[in-house]
Amino acid sequence: MKRTLLLALILFTAATAVAAVAETDNNLTSRQPLLSTAVDESDLLPPDAALSDSDGGFPSMDSMLHWAISHSDPEKLKESAQSHQKLSPSELQKRQLEIKEIMEKTKMLSDAELMKIAIKDLNNASTSLEDRYRALLELLELVEPLDNANDLNKLGGLHAVTQELKHYDSGIRATAAWVLGKASQNNPTFQQQVLELGVLSRLIAMVKSSSIEEGIKALYAVSALTRNNLANQELFYAEGGGLMLQDILRNASIDIKLRRKAVLLLTDLADYQLENVNKDEPPFFNNQDLLKSVVDLTASTDLDLQEKALVAIKSLLQLRTTKARVFRDLCALGDALNRTKELLHDLMADEDQRDYVMDVENVRIEVESIYHRKLENQ
Ligand SMILES: *[C@@H]1O[C@H](CO)[C@@H](O)[C@H](O)[C@H]1NC(C)=O
Ligand SMILES: *[C@@H]1O[C@H](CO)[C@@H](O)[C@H](O)[C@H]1NC(C)=O
Ligand SMILES: *[C@@H]1O[C@H](CO)[C@@H](O)[C@H](O)[C@H]1NC(C)=O
Ligand SMILES: *[C@@H]1O[C@H](CO)[C@@H](O)[C@H](O)[C@H]1NC(C)=O
Numbered sequence: 610m611k612r613t614l615l616l617a618l619i620l621f622t623a624a625t626a627v628a629a630v631a632e633t634d635n636n637l638t639s640r641q642p643l644l645s646t647a648v649d650e651s652d653l654l655p656p657d658a659a660l661s662d663s664d665g666g667f668p669s670m671d672s673m674l675h676w677a678i679s680h681s682d683p684e685k686l687k688e689s690a691q692s693h694q695k696l697s698p699s700e701l702q703k704r705q706l707e708i709k710e711i712m713e714k715t716k717m718l719s720d721a722e723l724m725k726i727a728i729k730d731l732n733n734a735s736t737s738l739e740d741r742y743r744a745l746l747e748l749l750e751l752v753e754p755l756d757n758a759n760d761l762n763k764l765g766g767l768h769a770v771t772q773e774l775k776h777y778d779s780g781i782r783a784t785a786a787w788v789l790g791k792a793s794q795n796n797p798t799f800q801q802q803v804l805e806l807g808v809l810s811r812l813i814a815m816v817k818s819s820s821i822e823e824g825i826k827a828l829y830a831v832s833a834l835t836r837n838n839l840a841n842q843e844l845f846y847a848e849g850g851g852l853m854l855q856d857i858l859r860n861a862s863i864d865i866k867l868r869r870k871a872v873l874l875l876t877d878l879a880d881y882q883l884e885n886v887n888k889d890e891p892p893f894f895n896n897q898d899l900l901k902s903v904v905d906l907t908a909s910t911d912l913d914l915q916e917k918a919l920v921a922i923k924s925l926l927q928l929r930t931t932k933a934r935v936f937r938d939l940c941a942l943g944d945a946l947n948r949t950k951e952l953l954h955d956l957m958a959d960e961d962q963r964d965y966v967m968d969v970e971n972v973r974i975e976v977e978s979i980y981h982r983k984l985e986n987q
Contacts, residue, residue: 731769745784758792783823790830810848851893859902872917879924904940933983
């Protein structure tokens with residue numbers, strides 16, 4: 610059974626469905642909608658969507674349901690409870706039956722048919738905001754298999770989703786970027802299709818959105834589109850993607866999740882060059898400010914960011930065009946590595962994170978040895 614259906618149903622009939630679940634749950638709450646039907650962006654996207662390096666989907670139906678129930682703050686509940694009429698028991702029962710019917714029906718639809726329905730909703734200007742979310746989230750699940758992702762364009766869905774990047778609601782824009790990113794994962798065909806639509810510059814601009822969620826999803830899409838794809842990488846550099854990355858890396862006020870993702874993207878881009886030594890290295894990697902920003906990240910108090918920065922430095926050091934003396938004189942990499950060593954040493958006192966800190970220290974040692982080799986060879 611596709612969890613996309615349940616997801617759709619929960620969001621589609623969020624108020625009733627959740628209320629119904631809650632009610633059977635030992636009468637914990639009164640019979641009022643738990644979630645406002647006017648879903649706003651922060652309600653819709655899981656709050657820790659990008660905490661991990663994944664794109665942050667719902668791992669299971671249970672967790673999704675749990676999220677839906679738990680992610681409603683009491684104040685909002687009260688407000689929405691006041692603004693919504695109570696459903697009578699018979700109304701509730703009717704809704705539950707309807708949900709059951711829809712589930713029976715949708716079970717028989719193919720993925721392509723489901724995609725067509727979602728695309729039709731997106732193309733319909735009268736579709737409400739929440740139905741638009743529902744349609745995008747449904748596509749998000751549906752495009753996961755490669756074949757479906759490739760069908761999306763044939764069905765007109767790529768154009769429809771791309772249009773949503775211009776929507777006035779930042780949550781819709783974020784979800785549309787998420788769909789494009791998800792469908793681009795390890796999918797050269799789809800990457801190429803998106804390239805032809807010319808939306809990369811739009812996504813790069815979205816990374817700087819005042820909505821963190823939008824920025825994170827846009828950066829996720831940019832990363833998925835450029836991964837192992839030279840044409841998209843060239844476009845990325847041409848469209849100012851390098852500058853965008855640099856702005857994120859050197860600005861400590863920017864959201865930590867976004868900064869972690871930015872370092873990962875930088876590593877990805879450098880690794881692509883390492884794996885394709887016959888390709889020219891773009892001048893981007895020789896930008897001294899960029900290299901310094903990355904080295905400075907090793908002083909971050911966030912161990913995860915620190916580790917990601919070390920991994921990035923490791924790749925950057927191995928590029929042909931980067932200069933050892935730039936790392937030494939301008940970035941003070943030697944100092945940074947010594948400082949990191951001390952810091953990690955202190956952290957090892959903490960039993961709970963010792964294993965992790967050891968891993969980071971091992972990366973640091975590797976960086977140090979690559980750095981010294983580079984110094985000797987240049
Ligand atoms: C369920 O909630 C209703 C209304 O809030 C209340 O009157 C009733 O006693 C509750 N039932 C149980 C089993 O807690
Ligand atoms: C567009 O959406 C509106 C509102 O949901 C609906 O009434 C209408 O039938 C839809 N139009 C088409 C062509 O599906
Ligand atoms: C750093 O980021 C913050 C938050 O996004 C922004 O307000 C500020 O202008 C940025 N600073 C610089 C120097 O770009
Ligand atoms: C880093 O530490 C090593 C070993 O203590 C020392 O030899 C070296 O001079 C230090 N490097 C810098 C740049 O401080």
